[in-house]
Amino acid sequence: MIRMVDLKTQYEHIREEIDRSVLDVIASTEYINGSAVKKFQAELEAYQQVAHVVPCANGTDALQIAMMALGLKPGDEVIVPAFTYVATAEVIALLGLKPVMVDVDQDTFNISLELTEAAITPRTKAIVPVHLFGQSADMEPLLALAKRHNLFVIEDNAQATGADYIFSDGTRKKVGSIGHVGCTSFFPSKNLGCYGDGGAMTTNDDDLAQRLRMVANHGQNKLYHHAVVGVNSRLDSIQAAILSVKLKRLDQYNAARRRAADYYDAAFAGMPQLKTPVRAANATHVFHQYTLVLREGDRDALKQYLAEREIPAMIYYPIPLYKQEAFAAYWPGGELPVTEALCRSVISLPMHSELDTAQLDQIIGAVKAFFG
Numbered sequence: 455m456i457r458m459v460d461l462k463t464q465y466e467h468i469r470e471e472i473d474r475s476v477l478d479v480i481a482s483t484e485y486i487n488g489s490a491v492k493k494f495q496a497e498l499e500a501y502q503q504v505a506h507v508v509p510c511a512n513g514t515d516a517l518q519i520a521m522m523a524l525g526l527k528p529g530d531e532v533i534v535p536a537f538t539y540v541a542t543a544e545v546i547a548l549l550g551l552k553p554v555m556v557d558v559d560q561d562t563f564n565i566s567l568e569l570t571e572a573a574i575t576p577r578t579k580a581i582v583p584v585h586l587f588g589q590s591a592d593m594e595p596l597l598a599l600a601k602r603h604n605l606f607v608i609e610d611n612a613q614a615t616g617a618d619y620i621f622s623d624g625t626r627k628k629v630g631s632i633g634h635v636g637c638t639s640f641f642p643s644k645n646l647g648c649y650g651d652g653g654a655m656t657t658n659d660d661d662l663a664q665r666l667r668m669v670a671n672h673g674q675n676k677l678y679h680h681a682v683v684g685v686n687s688r689l690d691s692i693q694a695a696i697l698s699v700k701l702k703r704l705d706q707y708n709a710a711r712r713r714a715a716d717y718y719d720a721a722f723a724g725m726p727q728l729k730t731p732v733r734a735a736n737a738t739h740v741f742h743q744y745t746l747v748l749r750e751g752d753r754d755a756l757k758q759y760l761a762e763r764e765i766p767a768m769i770y771y772p773i774p775l776y777k778q779e780a781f782a783a784y785w786p787g788g789e790l791p792v793t794e795a796l797c798r799s800v801i802s803l804p805m806h807s808e809l810d811t812a813q814l815d816q817i818i819g820a821v822k823a824f825f826g
């Protein structure tokens with residue numbers, strides 16, 4: 455059976471180790487902030503090569519806590535790409551900040567540097583690059599721009615855990631460890647996913663790490679002393695134990711995703727109707743999604759055609775953020791042409807660590823048959 459994300463087959467391969475880890479937590483009764491959480495935190499710090507990982511309940515909370523801990527205040531402007539998942543902009547609006555939506559690059563689907571620069575005003579306080587579909591935004595010029603304007607860089611790394619960004623001097627860094635703070639999600643379908651909700655923030659700034667921990671824990675700086683109004687956002691021990699098992703295999707899982715993407719790319723190479731994902735020279739793509747742009751043909755008809763052959767496909771994302779009813783107040787003025795075109799023409803094919811050649815051939819055959 456072909457699934458968008460095959461968590462079942464993945465689980466079957468690691469079942470013994472997962473089950474044992476979960477049962478160990480249950481027997482330990484350390485359900486909240488237990489040793490499994492501290493263990494995973496240290497493992498992720500080593501993997502990400504960051505000084506601090508602050509676990510929390512989900513990726514949306516991670517973004518919210520980051521913005522609270524950075525001291526962003528109502529009226530402050532935060533620049534985000536218009537082509538992303540709603541969570542990125544949602545927390546900004548929720549905190550009374552103003553999401554300023556800018557268009558994206560047509561090849562990488564990531565935030566446009568030129569348009570980010572053009573959107574900066576005296577009220578701008580932060581930029582949130584999203585490493586969409588598993589590929590890093592172009593961080594080096596973005597960091598330089600942020601530095602020139604004294605802005606925070608909050609990476610939305612929900613879709614790209616394990617991806618590298620390569621600086622012009624050859625230095626490689628894990629995405630999420632490049633800006634002032636990185637925010638990630640362990641939602642089950644993400645590249646590093648648990649079996650429920652989970653998230654984390656990453657930073658190299660000791661003071662910021664302390665504030666992130668405080669905000670995530672009811673604004674508490676000492677037991678029953680609350681310095682700021684915070685939230686309650688925790689990664690539970692069972693999820694942390696599962697994440698420890700899966701983190702060991704993350705590079706292998708991401709390599710399997712890349713192999714599947716290579717296979718798709720080769721099969722679609724001669725087709726003028728399709729644009730396959732563009733891989734930036736300065737990033738390693740971890741293919742959270744394998745997203746095609748249709749140059750011709752009806753995207754929704756292709757999705758329907760595949761569905762009739764029991765092949766799932768998804769549209770990430772069908773509507774620009776500013777056209778969502780909830781975000782009408784943040785309309786950037788005029789349509790953003792790249793975001794509009796992508797919302798009309800993208801389609802994501804099944805992509806996960808367990809895809810085999812027979813499944814890939816079936817998917818590719820159906821896409822080719824659609825175009826005749």
Ligand SMILES: *Cc1c(COP(=O)(O)O)cnc(C)c1O
Pocket residue numbers: 512513514515538539541542584610612613638639640641651652653
């Ligand atoms: C999944 C996702 C989030 C939110 O993560 P949750 O854990 O579901 O709250 C935020 N941003 C992006 C780009 C995402 O894909």
